[in-house]
Amino acid sequence: TRRGGAYDGLTQLGVVVDTEKALGLPGGTFNVSALQIHGSNLTQRDLQTLQSASGIEADATTRLWELWYQQSLFSGKVDVKIGQQSADQEFMVSQFATPFVNGTFGWAALPSVDLPGGGPAYPLSSLGVRLRVKPADAWTVMGGVFNSNPAGSNTGDPQQQNRNGTNFNLRGGALLIGEVQYALNAPSTDAANAPASGLPGTYKLGFWYNTQRFADQRFDNTGLSLANPASSGVPAQHRGDYSFYAVADQTVWQRGADSPQSVGVFARVMGAPGDRNLVDLGVNAGVTLKAPFKGRDNDVAGLAIGYAKIGSHAQSLANDTAALTTPGYPSRSAETVVEATYQYQVTPWWQLQADFQYVFRPAGGIPDPANPSQRIGNETIVGLRTNIVF
Template sequence: MARSPAPTFRRTAFLFAMAGCLAGEHGARAASTPLVTDILPSGVPLPVPAPSFVRPPEDASTELLGNAWGARDWLDRKGVRINIQDVEELWGLLSGGMHPGPTYDGMTAMALTLDTGRAFGLRDGLLNISALQIRGRSLTGERLGSLNAVSGYDAGRSTRLFELWYGQGFFGNRLDIRAGTIDLDTEFLVSQNASFFLNASFGWPLSTSSNLYSGGPSWPFSAMGVRVKWTPTYPLVLMGAVTDDNPTRGPFYSDISPAQRDPSGTFFSTAGGTLFIAEVQLWLDAAERIAGKDAPALPGTWKIGALYDSGRFPDQRYDSQGGLLASPDSTGTPLYHRGNWLAYAVLDQMIWRAEKGSGKTINVFARATVNDGTRNRFSSEVQAGLTFDELLPGRPDDTIGVAWGTGFYERRAIENAYDATRLGTSLAGPLRPEHHVELTYQAAVTPYLILQPDFQYFWNIGGTSRNPDTGRPIANGIVMGLNMTTTF
């Protein structure tokens, strides 16, 4: 989910990305070095959509410690880069949900990269290692009860290794291969504009986080695997990865959270099934195609992709003996099926620019997923939204965004809910798609400090009409939050 350290970086990234576009006819280069904020799951300002990204030079002013008394320059000459980011969040459930009230969560991340070319002469090689310290409590689990977490940082408390991989570029970095423990949602199934929002569903969506073991290799988990990225010609990027499908080695259903099963992030599991994912990206300048080369550029990235998991997945209605899971006489163990799949499409498109070269823009994103209707609780999902850059007078580095998302239950999960109501084994009532709307404003206080006040509204919380424990109706939820992200 490529990301940048501060809103100021968005315009700089655009200029360098466009430079890459112009150079594309003479040999586009796929970026092999992750951006500083690749380690953050949500609430991050992003470069303008483009599959090829030319990395801007280091700017010490975008980090609180600056040049760290010369240490950064010294390390850079050795090929070493160290980045630290801290996120602090305050959330409050104002009404609705289960238990209105406040919570706090936070995360500190450290990433180290070693450029093997500078270090010992192996060109186009990169070693990457990162770690996370996650703290606080979950507003989603303890107060709201929604399917979609209010924040990407609303995760199990732990101090853990995140990613550990080696990447090697070939043919002028047109071909880029990584091997090690990989977080797929850094690059696959991601919308650049959607990642600006704080709700976790705008990063790694509900249709993967709920339908895969431990949510799949997604923040804060990674899995053993290999990723290949190839740019055969500038407008086109082809990516694929093969990883273990179960980063924490747990069963599909468990009372123990994934973070508790692997609190250190060092299981390096190769058990279970294998996850295959592939994606095609196409860069387009909509303005050039519609109004000619003299029109202000309106870049966009269009993506289609699919994944297949060879593991075993539970039926949503029938138990291991072919009876109803909702029946009082059920074995309680679902019938398991071999294999699972998901297909998706992602659109990131700039739709308006004040004038040629201007940073005043409006961008739209949309993402849709569809998957197997037998072994998944959610059969499809949709998110869409708008971001508005530099539109506030006197605030050239700020961004405003509004987005909506929902996930649709698959047929057998709906029938199981009806079975439970009919047989008296649940008070939750019929399943309904949970919807959420987010309105957010990101303010660049300094180049290294971002404040992001956030408003979210949920209805059909938890996808049910009533609290499954009390049988009482669940009121729509109103959530307010504040995210503070500091880059050191």
């Protein structure tokens, strides 16, 4: 919507306590973390995209992030975590997508847009319980039940409603998440077994279900289009919302068993009902090259694409608006972002990252505030990220 620049920053502090060493309680881990977010939000101010240009963009504040206790059982085959948690740290994660800057390659656009408050994901978290079972080296099963809305309310800015992360909310509904993981060519933990051969990969299938009510994206409570001047303006309601997803990470080439140089590919697909969701299909895919140059063993180059399809009812509402009230109102289809990035490891504790993104049809095609009869044009984003770990 305008040309400009922005700075956004994040300082993260975490404390992890091994309860066996600290208190004599075997298998326990206590974790508390906090975020200090500063700068401004380029996506919200200038871009209006569904897939945020940066995964650390958020309202400036200091907030509690996670506060949980985890207990390991049965020689590490089972563990239970309870407390304030950010589900994006464990569920729907793609290993080879993590180097990319755009937020959609972390907590994907579909749950970020469709779930109340964006779901229990950065910068918010929810009270919940997570169970993880590892019946064999190659298999992991996870399930979790979380508060359905980390903001505590369905009105207003979720981050402002829970500005400091201390709303330990148990009101509303529940968010249930389940995931099954299979590690291809995973190294065995049994010393008697031969080491794994072949290139490693990880494959995941999962789902989530939210028990709250969700507004229809096209029809009101009388059956009229929300764009109709005679509409009540009160959306029809649907009980519950859900999504199914699949994630694949696969190393497809490695120079040698002891070489850091390798190529990995990833893909993530998720879908949700088109009547109650602004985004009903999300797709991520990409490729990363580790150690692209001799002597640069910890550098990573990557190219990825993110696709967020506008739900069927939201598309129809845009068409209704053009037909009934605003001739020339843009139609909506999908938003696509392409990202190219390079991580340069300056020292073991300091990383620089150059980044380029190009967005086709921001928000799937919404009116330009300066000219409502036209959609916002395609966008070019360039940036530099620095990351220090100590």
